[in-house]
Amino acid sequence: MYLVANIDPQICGATSCTLCTQFCPEANTIQYDKVRKTAFVAVDRCKGCAQCVWVCDNMAKHHAIKMIMIDQLPEEFASKLTKTMSYEQEDLKSSPINK
Amino acid sequence: MSLDYVKATPGFEKYMPKDYRDLIEHGPFGKKVSVAQVGTFKEVLEEHPMCAGCAMTLFIRLSLIALPNPEDTITVGTAGCGRLALSQAAIPFVYGNYGDTNAVASGLKRGLMTRFPDKTKDVVVMAGDGGLADIGFSMLMHSWFRKEKFTTIMLDNEVYGNTGGQESGMTNKGSVLKMAPLGKKFEKIDMPDLAKTAGCAYVAVVVPNNPRRVEQSIKKAVLIAREVGPTYIQAYTSCNIEYAIPTDKVMEDAKNVENDRYQFKEYITEDAKQYLAEKWGYKEYAKKAIQTTEVAK
Numbered sequence: 001m002y003l004v005a006n007i008d009p010q011i012c013g014a015t016s017c018t019l020c021t022q023f024c025p026e027a028n029t030i031q032y033d034k035v036r037k038t039a040f041v042a043v044d045r046c047k048g049c050a051q052c053v054w055v056c057d058n059m060a061k062h063h064a065i066k067m068i069m070i071d072q073l074p075e076e077f078a079s080k081l082t083k084t085m086s087y088e089q090e091d092l093k094s095s096p097i098n099k
Numbered sequence: 100m101s102l103d104y105v106k107a108t109p110g111f112e113k114y115m116p117k118d119y120r121d122l123i124e125h126g127p128f129g130k131k132v133s134v135a136q137v138g139t140f141k142e143v144l145e146e147h148p149m150c151a152g153c154a155m156t157l158f159i160r161l162s163l164i165a166l167p168n169p170e171d172t173i174t175v176g177t178a179g180c181g182r183l184a185l186s187q188a189a190i191p192f193v194y195g196n197y198g199d200t201n202a203v204a205s206g207l208k209r210g211l212m213t214r215f216p217d218k219t220k221d222v223v224v225m226a227g228d229g230g231l232a233d234i235g236f237s238m239l240m241h242s243w244f245r246k247e248k249f250t251t252i253m254l255d256n257e258v259y260g261n262t263g264g265q266e267s268g269m270t271n272k273g274s275v276l277k278m279a280p281l282g283k284k285f286e287k288i289d290m291p292d293l294a295k296t297a298g299c300a301y302v303a304v305v306v307p308n309n310p311r312r313v314e315q316s317i318k319k320a321v322l323i324a325r326e327v328g329p330t331y332i333q334a335y336t337s338c339n340i341e342y343a344i345p346t347d348k349v350m351e352d353a354k355n356v357e358n359d360r361y362q363f364k365e366y367i368t369e370d371a372k373q374y375l376a377e378k379w380g381y382k383e384y385a386k387k388a389i390q391t392t393e394v395a396k
Contacts, residue, residue: 021138022134022135023308023350025151025153025157027143027145027163028144034139045146047152049346049347050152050346051346051347054347054348058350082117082118
């Protein structure tokens with residue numbers, strides 16, 4: 001068994017700061033769910049470095065992320081694997097470069 | 100090297116892996132994405148074998164998101180940790196021999212300018228402190244002296260992390276490492292100043308604990324390298340293995356180092372400011388350009 005990051009959707013959904021998505025060293029791992037307005041972890045890609053925990057605790061000060069054993073994930077998030085993830089495209093805005 | 104290379108052959112879409120289909124449908128190609136939208140689009144970087152919690156991985160990930168035209172970019176790397184992630188990105192990657200990254204990139208850029216005179220193709224060198232400041236030093240300096248138009252990014256982990264912890268030219272004076280047990284005897288090479296002296300149009304020193312700043316620096320560097328001249332970015336990307344930093348403290352270390360010796364610095368020539376303001380609408384440089392012309396009148 002090994003540790004993976006788990007984001008509490010209640011605490012995260014209240015602020016939606018998205019800092020952890022920017023600080024995760026792994027690509028496509030902490031994703032953002034626009035419907036529920038919360039970040040979530042694609043647990044099959046998480047390497048368990050806990051950098052997001054430090055960022056959430058010390059930079060964002062929300063304390064929404066905890067490291068837990070992979071077999072103890074809440075069910076709804078255990079299903080969030082890369083295979084089942086979906087992206088929403090329409091919200092891509094133009095960046096300043098595109099002017 | 101165009102949007103066509105990220106398309107599946109008609110009729111075969113359903114047989115492609117999900118990662119590939121996501122990249123075609125929700126990837127950054129042909130769109131403008133930013134660090135603020137991370138987590139809502141498929142990134143070009145895939146799963147890679149770099150260590151858990153590596154700050155270099157974070158920096159490479161942010162850089163690949165920041166590229167203004169990922170579909171028209173070629174990255175050049177060399178031996179070192181960085182290539183482990185760069186080679187796993189959906190961006191053409193050239194693996195140079197140790198030391199010749201900037202020579203390869205010079206030829207590549209000139210070749211692309213000849214082959215595609217009416218298109219813009221970016222070349223970005225991303226190599227470690229050993230590959231650029233020690234072994235590739237002469238190629239690096241000469242590409243700057245010749246004003247070759249591409250971006251050089253140094254992933255400065257201040258050690259030869261891949262081969263067991265030898266000191267590099269970028270290691271700090273006094274640092275004790277596994278293969279430098281008496282501590283380093285001389286000072287860290289001042290690469291940003293060398294870059295300025297050698298004629299770079301844009302030089303920036305960044306730490307990845309500010310993703311937006313990393314993004315802005317890389318966008319500016321790649322855009323300026325298209326027409327004005329060579330650009331250089333030096334990023335502190337700690338080696339948590341050789342410097343024994345716990346993975347959850349990597350960002351804390353980055354913050355401490357930023358306050359200690361790696362403050363954000365940016366150097367940009369007047370030509371580059373004018374180019375960014377006129378061609379890409381950078382307002383912060385437009386005002387300054389007007390002020391200087393008024394003074395000149």
